[in-house]
Amino acid sequence: MEKQLARDLLFRRFTGLDISESAPEHSTFWRFRQTLEKLCLMDGLLNEINLPSRLARLPQKLIFSIND
Template identity: 40%
Template structure:
């Protein structure tokens, strides 16, 4: 996704001409964080920084966009 979306590149601090790590590099980094027991601490710090910046993340929410029939309005002039 980082290669495909400019917003992700901007988030990662990458420019349009910068190289992007491949999936294996990212996976290996994630596994190293898990092995060092640092992944949870990293995400806790990220949550703290997001909240301190005034953002309120809403995890796991799904917006229901179902259409339902409604009665016709029969308002007259």
């Protein structure tokens, strides 16, 4: 994600990150993910993200996932 935000203007636009702002470091994303997992919110978040894809009956390989 950090690399995508650093080089892709569409990612910046999607996330609301201005071109003049620095992309968050990997550790920022890691801490956020750890917090979501600790609060048992990760599965719910991924289900919300993937719901439109499932409703559109897109192939599972196109559905968003987070890998270590």
